[in-house]
Amino acid sequence: YKIDAKMQELGEDMVKHCAGLPLAIIILGGILATRYPSLTEWLKVSANVKSYLNNDKGEVLRDVLALSFDDLPPYLRPCFLYLSHFPEDYEIPADRLIQLWVAEGIVSSKQEEGDEGQIAEDVAEGYLLELAERCMIQVRERDIATLKIRSFQMHDLMRDVCLSKAKQQKFLYIADHSNECQLSTIGRVRRVSAHKFFWIQCIKSPRLRSLLLFDELLPNEEWENILPLTMISYFENRREESVNALDCFVGVLIISVIVTKIRGIWKYMFNNFNFLRVLYYEGGGDGGCKLPNDIGKLIHLRFLGLRGLKFLCTKLPSSLGNLRCLQTLDLRIESLCFNPIHVPNVLWRMQQLRHLYLPEECNRKTKLKLGTLRNLQTLVNFNTKNCYVKDLINMTSIRELEIRGPFNIEDCNTKELDKNPPIIQSKYLHSLSIINEEGIIDPRHLAHLLLSCENISKLSLDVEIRRLPEYHYLSSNLAYIKLRRCKLEEDPMPTLAELPYLSMLELHEKAFIGKEMFCSGQAFAKLEYLSLRWLNFLEEWKLSEGAMPCLRRLEIENCRQLKMLPDGLRFIANLQELKIESMPKTFKDKGEEGGEDFCKVRHVPSIIFQNCEW
Structure with missing residues (x-):
């Protein structure tokens, strides 16, 4: 937009008050960016700047940061x-933060039922974008297809302001060893976040609403404080000696003491925090013998995250079915004995569930009915061994689907795929991922699944399929494709080249097992990034003039049979970076200045060689 002379003068005057501090200027720019570009609006900001920034230079930055908070709607x-x-x-993962905002009710139902009909997650996504536009957060990663924020961090000084304001408003309590005694005297704490270990039994607030834990339930360094000194000294004295029966007995005693302590932590939480809405566990580590049945008492829970916890017993309690208010459930737990996890068939009761993360591997007795979960937006680690493929059609709000393990369609008409009923009927599905480290998926079943995913923009296949489905089975909206271990026998490039919006393509680790790839003229019109890694059989890659005109980054790694760079690279004027890693020295020599391939890439500003010395 256009800025007249008076506004420019006003802007320069405000910048002077920032005392030349870059962060202060950036934050001020973020405030102005959210205002309508009129002289009246800028005058209001200017008045606030002058009222806040009347101290010496050392206080300017703090005052600008305070202004950025006070300017928030x-x-x-x-x-x-x-x-x-x-x-x-x-x-901070953006999706996880948004789930927490929704679970806490920070995104209200009135906003969810607004005129635009946005669901709560979309509203929250808009809020996050607004914080980024105000320069109050620093974006670290964006979605490769949609460019939405995937993760971000806070500047240390901005975080200090955030902590200070949260403390002033008694928004939450950050607990650790140093203040756990003080916490035990406070009876009305609503939110607790533990960045380091502390004894949860110190929390005496029965109306606690949210508990976020970023350290282990019982870290190893705490064992010395809970184990009898005789046990510790016994093993210290026997470090150099061979193991005997007494060692095993003492080891079992130590394990029983630790498991009992951890069980006490769980029991205290589940029996004393009956109003808990959020229980977020991010620390990993030992979760004890098993998850106690008492978890079913937390009937107000909206968010339950247990990712990374390791249990001796791999059977989850059926009392999970009592948590009918859950919106987000993360069950990506692990077994200390490396056994598959058993999930009871109770998840169908959680009809408000929006985001479900199943364990990576469930045992053969697990069989889950999920057809009642009509509000589900995210489903991770689905497979047809432990779930029913027919349930997917009821999930009309699903946005992200990850299949891990076998995927088979019963009674599938493989000769006339379009005669089969659709598998998915959600028009919102934008991301599909399939991972199967052991088996193979019937390419006809895959084609039928893809036929139901007409709006997806991201596709990741990490599974043996041998043959890529034909072009008309693929969504024309695809912007990102990753193929890994597919063992394609035919060149996939002619099929993928027709996708009109494909901007990122990754072919990794036996994605293609043929010897020759060919990209004809006018192919890959929008492709900006191409990664070829561990294609062990690839010997020749041909690239015609006019192909990949928008390519900006090209990575070639460990394709050790590839003889040379394609001639067509010389015609790609937009190519900004070529990275060649773990290739034979002869390949590197050809691409360097003076080599026979250098004329093909001499126009590329950045050419990087790594680990090509052998």
């Missing part, structure tokens, strides 16, 4: 304060 303030839950320098 009411609906954004709790969203910003919520960021104080996370540890310093923590890279």
Whole structure:
């Protein structure tokens, strides 16, 4: 937009008040960016700047940061304060934060039922984008297909402001060893975040609503404080000696003491925090013998995250079915004995569930009915061994689907695929991922599944399929494709080249097992990034003039049979970076200045060679 002379003068005057501090200028720019570009609006900001920034240079930055918070609209303030839950320098996953906002009710139902008909997650995504536009968060990663924020961090000084404001407003309590005694005297704490270990039994607030844990339930360094000194000294004295029966007995005693302590932590949580809405566990580590049945008492839970916890017993309690208010459930737990996890068939009761993350591997007795979960937006680690493929059609709001393990369609008409009923009827599905490290998926079943995914923009296949489905089975909206271990026998390039919006393509680790790839003229019109890794059989890659005109980054790694760079690279004027890694020295020599392939890439500003010395 156009800025007249008076506004420019006003802007320069405000910048002077920032005392030349880059962060202060950036934050001020973020404030102005959210205002309508009129002289009246800028005058209001200028008045605030002058009222805030009347101190010496050392206070200017703090005052600008305070102004950025005070300038927030009411609906954004709790969203910003919520960021104080996370540890310093923590890279915050955007999807997880949005799920927490929704679970806490920070995105209200009125906003969810607004005129535009946006669901709560979309509203929250808009809030996050607004914080980014105000330069209150620093974006670290964006979605490769949609460019939406995937993760972000906070500047240390901005985080200090966030912590200070959260403390002033008693928004939350950050607990650790140093203040756990103080916490035990506070009876009305609503939110607790533990960046380091502390004894949860110190929390005496029965109306606690949210508990976020970023360290282990019982870290190894705490064992010395709970184990009898005789046990510790016994093993210290026997470090150099061979194991005997007494060692095993003492080891079992130690394990029983630790398991009992951890069970006590779980029991205290489940029996004393009956109003808990959020239980977020991010620390990994030992979860004890098993998840106690008492978890079923937390009937107000909206968010339950147990990812990374390791249990001796791999059977989850059926009392999970009592948690009917759950919106997000993350069951990606692990077994200390490396056994598959058993999930009871109770998840169908959680009809408000929006995001479900199943264990990576469930045992053969697990068989889940999920057809009642009509509000589900995210489903991770689905497979047809432990779930029913027919349930997918009821999930009309599904946006992200990850299949891990076998995927077979019963009674599938493989001769006339279009005669089969659709598998998915959600028009919102934008991401499909299939992972199967052991088996093979029938390419006809895959083709039928893809036929139901007409709007997806991201496709990741990490499974043996041998043959890529024909072009008309693929969504024309695909912007990102990753193929890994597919063992394609025919060149996939002619099929993929026709996708009109494909901007990123990754072919990794036996994605293609043929010897020759060919990209004809006018192919891959929008492709900007191409990665070829561990294609062990690829010997020749041909690239015609006019192919990949928008390519900006090309990576070739460990394709050790590839003889030379394609001639067509010389015609790609937009190519900015060529990275060649773990290739034979002869290949590197050809691509360097003076080599026979250098004329093909001499126009590329950045050519990187790594580990090509052998």
